[in-house]
Amino acid sequence: MARIAIGGMQHETNTFAPSRADYAAFEAGGGWPGAQYGEAVFAAVEGANIPAAGAIQALRAQGHDLVATAWAAASPSAHVTTEAFERIVAGLISYLNKQLPVDGVYLDLHGAMVTEAHDDGEGEILRRVREAVGPRVPVVASLDLHCNFTQAMFERCDALVAYRTYPHVDMAETGARAADLLARMLRAGTPLAKHWRTLDYLTGLPSQCSFVDPCKTLYEDIGRENDVTLSFTPGFPMADFPECGMAVFGYGSDEKSTFNSVQRLRGMVADAEKDFALELHLPDDAVARARSRGEPGAPVILADTQDNPGAGGNGDTTGLLKSLIQQKAQDAVLGLLIDGEAAKRAHEVGMGFTSIFKLGGRSNIPGDSPCEGEFTVEQLGDGKFTCTGPMFKGFRMQLGPMALLRSKSAPGVRVVLASRKCQAGDQEMFRHLGVEPVRSRILALKSSVHFRADFEPISKEILVVKAPGPALADPTEFTWTRMRKGLRLRPLGPVYQG
Secondary structure: OOEEEEEEEEOOEOOOOOOOEOHHHHHHHHHOOOOEEOOHHHHHHOOOOOHHHHHHHHHHHOOOEEEEEEEEEOOOEOOEOHHHHHHHHHHHHHHHHHHOOOOEEEEEEOOOOOEOOOOOHHHHHHHHHHHHHOOOOOEEEEEOOOOOOOHHHHHHOOEEEEOOOOOOOOHHHHHHHHHHHHHHHHHHOOOOEEEEEEOOEOOOHHHHOOOOOOHHHHHHHHHOOOOOEEEEEOOOOOOOOOOOOOEEEEEEOOHHHHHHHHHHHHHHHHHOHHHHOOOOEOHHHHHHHHHHHOEOOEOEEEEEHHHOHHHOOOOOOOHHHHHHHHOOOOOEEEEEEEOHHHHHHHHHHOOOOEEEEEEOOOOOOOOOOOEEEEEEEEEEEOOEEEOOOOOOOOOEEEOOOEEEEEEOOOOOEEEEEEOOOOOOOOOHHHHOOOOOHHHOOEEEEOOOOOOHHHHHHHOOEEEEEOOOOOOOOOHHHOOOOOOOOOOEOOOOOOEOOO
């Protein structure tokens, strides 16, 4: 039986986003458990589809003695503040030092964290952990599929394992895979062979979905590997630093097979470049098509991808909402619109009453403005519920005051308001306010891909909409300043010249 330290910190950083992640954002969690230290970590993640939960369960089943350090997560946003990063990581290292010596370390990381002081937040965490435990203690981490894999991460960690699904229905499973690699090294008493390669192009988030090709085929191929544990991270193409982008990496028993497996997978991803193309729809066109095709029992889903809170958006742009109202869509629901002030006002107005509301538009995104008009308050909620869908199952949401509003000028359009950032990825977010999603004709969801896990089975069609927001679906539209020269900014697209 080994003594293993558990910890982690998750943040996906869009360096072009309007808001930074301070410590309060990690306390709130954004749908994930808030910041926890010591033994409280175990209870916070238990039962949820979270990597740390999967690792803890797997390691305990093998009889290992676990000690907790710190765990924290916040909604994607711009840079993590120095104060937040230092406070959380200092807590992690402090609890780790108190538990030394340990035989191994498991960390639940994202892989795309940029802080005010560090381009590579995870690389810095791993540096400090390695400094604490020394060079011989195996350190293993699980990573998000949207990791921007770096040289520092590769060098400072004995094994790294990324999700193989987007939507991320395998988060806990990935934690368990990482735990198995750690246990494998502890049994053998030797490190694993490892290799990694990068790719030469970026691709937008919606085209990274593992439900469709090319990622569907790529991840199915990865799953057939035996001795070598492979990962493919399409990257988070919204972080302006030189190591942003795609990567493949693997760990195995011997150098040759590990090298060959990684090279083969890298070749497959390179060959698939042309297949990452994505069709995007303007809001007016998407709403018109949805109005003609959606029906109760089989709604058309409009993915408001560029204001996705899961990619750094604040969830408050109104371009798609305005199109729904202007076209007087029927049986249409948009959510989650993150506007704490409007939600608070709805609670003050009260159920059944109508008033003028000024919704969203608080992030000052170019081309966006508040949606002002008369709305009736149909339902109120406290934002406390437990998710049931494949990805967020077991997540105990605390989204603050919530409200369901109906437009007076377009009575077929309703809006689900929440006070805290979280993308629309689970049907319980709507049921909390009495909305059964399948009964709608149109579902407008502020999400890029994660919604597919719970909503795709009930949908007739999914349209990815290019409405205002900071999470641009086409990476060429960002104002890059620090990307590495020679990288294609989209599949078969223009090359960054610096």
